[in-house]
Amino acid sequence: MxxxxxxxxxxxxxxxxxxxxxxxxxxxxxxxxxxxxxxxxxxxxxxxxxxxxxxxxxxxxxxxxxxxxxxxxxxxxxxxxxxxLRAIYSENIYGRVFDGAGRPIDGGPRLADDRRIAIAGPTVNPMSRILASRMIRTDIPMIDVFNCLVESQKIPIFSVPGEPYNALLARIGIQADADVVVFAGLGLIFDDFHTFRQAFEDAGVLSRTVMFANLASDPVVERTLIPDLALAVAEHLAVEEGKRVLVLMTDMTAFADALKEIGIAMEHIPSNRGYMGDLYSQLARRYEKACDFRGAGSVTILSVTTMPGNDVTHPVPDNTGYITEGQFYLHDGMLDPFGSLSRLKQHVIGKQTREDHGALMNTMIRYYAEGTEAEQKQAMAFDLSDRDRRLMRFAAAFRERFMRLDVRQPLEAALDACWTLLAECFTPDEVVIKQSLKETYWPEHADTRPQQELPESS
Structure with a gap:
């Protein structure tokens, strides 16, 4: 300097x-x-x-x-x-860890002679953007099958403290078919930071990862700078090197709390629940960095937003929902298909994926919804029909085979598994899907009759 x-x-x-x-x-x-x-x-x-x-x-x-x-x-x-403040940018940053002031904190060699780039620049002119049309595969069925992650998308994971959202974020960073992963940790305890770094190293992806970390014991002001540092590096990787960059940020509620703390110290007049009135603008400035650049690469943003008390009307998730293009809702250790939504999935389903993807996705969710209704009927001691029992069996298998966070399947294998589950619980005539798709994808050796149900006591 x-x-x-x-x-x-x-x-x-x-x-x-x-x-x-x-x-x-x-x-x-x-x-x-x-x-x-x-x-x-x-x-x-x-x-x-x-x-x-x-x-x-x-x-x-x-x-x-x-x-x-x-x-x-x-x-x-x-x-x-x-x-x-400027971020270090060069080919030497891969596998490195930086703090909220842009300084290496991993004990590696100094990068004093490397190029430094400005942070917190303007977002890209919409006329220079390309409409999102490419899928980022994660090998997580609840994302790839039911709510596709699309390049240049900005989407949060809504959850509550105590849920395994950081483990899910690490899995996505490891399994996603992005060229580069830029990680931004905000107010992390040391154990969580170490888990992320160890997970990337054990999976052999640290060489395509750049990490920025602000620990809970680090200065609050650095917490507000971490997203700007990470996004500046991601933007340059996409524009200058044509990389498909996935930015992972956790937890944006900690970022908003840091802004609130600084605002209170400066005696700004607070707005909703003590947060400053520019919270929406502060979040939008960061999320709008997501972009598919014409003639270059792309920046996709996947963040975690924790909801105090599981309150979706809390100012941070509430404002986030107006900015982003959907959300993944994580609770009870699973991605909820009812609370999750990817508003850009229609740009890739059936276009970059198999022809049966859209119909199969809708059918599986419909039967799962009916299955949960049948479970509620059983809980209230209503009489159950044979179809109710088969729907309950479908719902239980759906949770086990698709909703568990440790399930890993390529998209095509997950679609085949959907057909297999349908064949286990229903006959082809009962499944409301186009006949040509059933003729092509219905399991060849599946019985045309649904399997016998377990006794009611089970």
Whole structure:
């Protein structure tokens, strides 16, 4: 960094991790601080911490101190560095781990001579985008069969604390047929961060992965910068190298909470449940980086959004739902087919996938819904018909073969497994699917009669 030589003492207040400075005093010394500019805080002649300008007014400015303000004196000096935070970008970043200030934290070699790129740039002009039309295979049946992940899509995983959403995100990162995976961890406990890194390393995909991590013990301001760092690198990989990039972010609720904490420290007027009024814009700035670039690669964003109290009306999931193109709903350790939705799946189903995909998907979900209704009838001690029992058998097998998170099947094998389950529970005449599809895909050795049901007591 090309540092501005002049340092000045102009701290007027310290609130939390925010320091207020006298801009007029800085201007008298020929300093012109800019919004988002980096500064070095020095105390007793030694570097204390990096800081970033987060608010700039006519006569005052607010700086977020990366390392916190504990032990900081109002007589500390401030040295503006003359540039914004930048991300390292080169072929040497694969397999590396960076913190929220863009510094390597994996003990690997320094990257001081590598190129640095600006972060938090504008989103792509819609006229330069291509309509999403290519599928990203994950080998997870509840995604590939029922809610396809499409290149350039932005889609969250809605869940609650305690659910295995991080394990699911790691599996997708390992199994997805993307060229590069860019991981962004926000406020992670060390065990979760270590699990992600170990999972990528054990699966042999670390060489196509770039990781940015902010741990729960790290500075809050870095938590707000992690998405910008990750997305800047992803965008350059897509535009300059033509890569199909999958960005994984967890947890965006921690990102929003960090914005709220900074806003409260700066005495901003809160909006819904203490979050700032620009929460929608802050989330949209990041999610809208998802893009299929004309003549280049693509950026696809898959994030985790935890819902406190499983409340979908909470400001973070509520605002996220207006920005993104569907959601995956994870609860009770399974992806719920009723709460999940991919609004772009129609662009690839039957076009990039088998001709039976659309009809089979709809039929399986319809029978599963009827099966859960039959289970409710049984729970309320209603009489069950033979069809009810077969639907219940179908629903139980559907959960076991498709909804469990440890199930891994290529799309074609999963479609064949759907036909097999239908043949186990119903006759061809009972299954409402186009006859030509049944003639082509119905299992050859399947009995035309459904298998006998287990006794009611089972």
């Amino acid at each position: 090309a540092e501005t030589v002049t340092s000045f003492q102009g701290i007027t207040a310290i609130v939390g991790d925010i320091v207020e400075i006298d801009v007029a005093a800085a201007r008298r010394m020929g300093l012109m601080p800019r919004n988002r500019e980096l500064a070095l805080i020095e105390q007793d002649g030694r570097p204390f911490s990096l800081a970033q300008v987060v608010r700039l007014a006519h006569d005052s400015a607010s700086l977020q101190v990366f390392a916190g303000t504990k032990g900081l004196s109002s007589r500390a000096g401030i040295r503006f560095l003359g540039e914004m």
